[in-house]
Amino acid sequence: MTDQLSNGFFSQEFKLKIPDGDDRIRRVCSHCQFVDYINPKIIAASVVTKGSKILLCRRAIDPRKGFWTLPAGFMEQGETVEEAARREAREEANAEIRIDRILAVYSVPRISQVQIMFRAELVSDISPGPESLEVELFDWRDIPWSNLAFPTVLWGLTHYAETRSKTVFAPFSNPPGTEALTR
Amino acid sequence: MTDQLSNGFFSQEFKLKIPDGDDRIRRVCSHCQFVDYINPKIIAASVVTKGSKILLCRRAIDPRKGFWTLPAGFMEQGETVEEAARREAREEANAEIRIDRILAVYSVPRISQVQIMFRAELVSDISPGPESLEVELFDWRDIPWSNLAFPTVLWGLTHYAETRSKTVFAPFSNPPGTEALTR
Ligand SMILES: [Zn+2]
Ligand SMILES: [Zn+2]
Numbered sequence: 001m002t003d004q005l006s007n008g009f010f011s012q013e014f015k016l017k018i019p020d021g022d023d024r025i026r027r028v029c030s031h032c033q034f035v036d037y038i039n040p041k042i043i044a045a046s047v048v049t050k051g052s053k054i055l056l057c058r059r060a061i062d063p064r065k066g067f068w069t070l071p072a073g074f075m076e077q078g079e080t081v082e083e084a085a086r087r088e089a090r091e092e093a094n095a096e097i098r099i100d101r102i103l104a105v106y107s108v109p110r111i112s113q114v115q116i117m118f119r120a121e122l123v124s125d126i127s128p129g130p131e132s133l134e135v136e137l138f139d140w141r142d143i144p145w146s147n148l149a150f151p152t153v154l155w156g157l158t159h160y161a162e163t164r165s166k167t168v169f170a171p172f173s174n175p176p177g178t179e180a181l182t183r
Numbered sequence: 184m185t186d187q188l189s190n191g192f193f194s195q196e197f198k199l200k201i202p203d204g205d206d207r208i209r210r211v212c213s214h215c216q217f218v219d220y221i222n223p224k225i226i227a228a229s230v231v232t233k234g235s236k237i238l239l240c241r242r243a244i245d246p247r248k249g250f251w252t253l254p255a256g257f258m259e260q261g262e263t264v265e266e267a268a269r270r271e272a273r274e275e276a277n278a279e280i281r282i283d284r285i286l287a288v289y290s291v292p293r294i295s296q297v298q299i300m301f302r303a304e305l306v307s308d309i310s311p312g313p314e315s316l317e318v319e320l321f322d323w324r325d326i327p328w329s330n331l332a333f334p335t336v337l338w339g340l341t342h343y344a345e346t347r348s349k350t351v352f353a354p355f356s357n358p359p360g361t362e363a364l365t366r
Contacts, residue, residue: 024259040258041222042297075223080290081297082356101353105285105299107263114225114264114299116288168353170284173265 040112044084045072045152047160048097050122053137054157057092059149060133067149070156071095072115081116089120093135096124104159104172106152108182117156119163151181223295227267228255228335230343231280233305236320237340240275242332243316250332253339254278255298264299272303276318279307287342287355289335291365300339302346334364 016025047070048055056068071092075084082099089095097120106115126135138144140161148154159172174182199208230253231238239251254275258267265282272278280303289298309318321327323344331337342355357365 039222039224040260042225075297077223077295078292080292080357081288082290083292102285102288105264105288107265109261109263109266112260114258116297116299168351170351171354174263 040114042075042081042084043072043113043115044075044081044088045070045115045117045156046085046089046097046099046120047103047117047156048089048093048095048120048122049160050137053139054143054160055089055093055095055122055126055135055137056143057128057132058134058136059131060128061131064149066133067147068144069149069153070117071097072117082118085116085118085120090129092129092132093126094124094129095122095126095135097121098123102171103163104156106155106172106174108152110183115152117152119160151178223297225258225264225267226255226296226298227258227264227271228253228298228300228339229268229272229280229282229303230286230300230339231272231276231278231303231305232343233320236322237326237343238272238276238278238305238309238318238320239326240311240315241317241319242314243311244314247332249316250330251327252332252336253300254280255300265301268299268301268303273312275312275315276309277307277312278305278309278318280304281306285354286346287339289338289355289357291335293366298335300335302343334361 015028017028018025019028055071057071058068059065071089073084073088073091075081079087085099086097089097100119100121102116103119104115104117106117107113108115126137128135143157145154155172155175163169200211201208202211238254240254241251242248254272256267256271256274258264262270268282269280272280283302283304285299286302287298287300289300290296291298305320309320311318326340328337338355338358346352
């Protein structure tokens with residue numbers, strides 16, 4: 001049912017069809033009728049601050065290797081969103097964080113991703129984890145704006161700036177006028 | 184690689200192992216090495232109100248058939264969380280809703296679910312969709328508290344009540360003391 005590709009991944013022969021009892025087209029394996037229910041994936045992310053400084057990580061892996069990002073990654077099974085955000089900060093920057101509250105929920109339908117982004121405080125030292133080339137606490141004016149890895153990093157940083165003096169605020173969603181980046 | 188079961192579903196023979204280049208145990212098909220990356224799934228839900236009344240739907244399907252729930256369901260590919268919440272209200276109650284803001288983000292790690300729940304306003308008539316036995320707008324005191332389908336329905340309703348007079352509030356998460364229900 002699958003062929004191993006030169007990159008080590010496997011290929012399955014899926015056909016698009018509507019499984020019995022379902023109401024929409026799914027990817028179904030033509031050999032064994034396995035239904036590949038592709039659900040949107042959750043990214044847990046954090047804008048982590050220490051005083052007026054903001055934690056960024058320079059990516060050691062593709063995509064966007066060498067560019068700066070917020071601590072973020074795919075949520076795994078068996079954890080809460082908050083636990084996922086803390087785990088990612090630990091994996092990418094050896095950072096212990098104290099989560100304050102939800103900053104934003106962004107949807108990227110083109111790649112079926114939902115990013116749940118927290119506002120958090122750094123409560124440890126930092127050092128690069130295996131997925132980071134370097135990690136750094138930036139003053140706002142020194143943020144490498146032209147070398148950010150993803151649009152959601154820019155959105156998170158600018159939305160964070162709007163909440164700096166606030167303890168209560170509604171979470172942000174995708175900024176208006178950014179549909180071309182997400183559809 | 185799969186056997187069809189009497190209920191029409193297919194069974195795959197998965198073994199638990201760490202795929203090359205990964206760092207944790209995954210379910211891998213013992214025949215074809217297909218890796219089943221099970222990611223947490225997103226439920227988009229809404230507390231939908233009309234004046235002081237709250238929309239509930241009595242489930243026509245398992246699990247918890249016959250019990251009352253909020254309009255909610257699995258987010259699909261290619262949509263935003265807000266679009267998923269509007270689609271579910273349409274599917275379950277033929278309801279058009281106007282989303283106000285995020286009410287809560289609940290994590291249910293035992294079943295790897297994240298519920299993103301909105302506060303929303305009803306802007307149409309309602310009638311039962313195929314997954315609902317009946318749909319009704321309840322006064323607060325008439326809500327069938329002992330016949331709610333899921334703990335998250337109770338959480339969403341009580342958290343909603345705390346926000347009634349508020350336009351700005353931080354989203355809620357799992358109530359304290361409910362770990363036994365979610366782990
Ligand atoms: Zn197959
Ligand atoms: Zn297989």
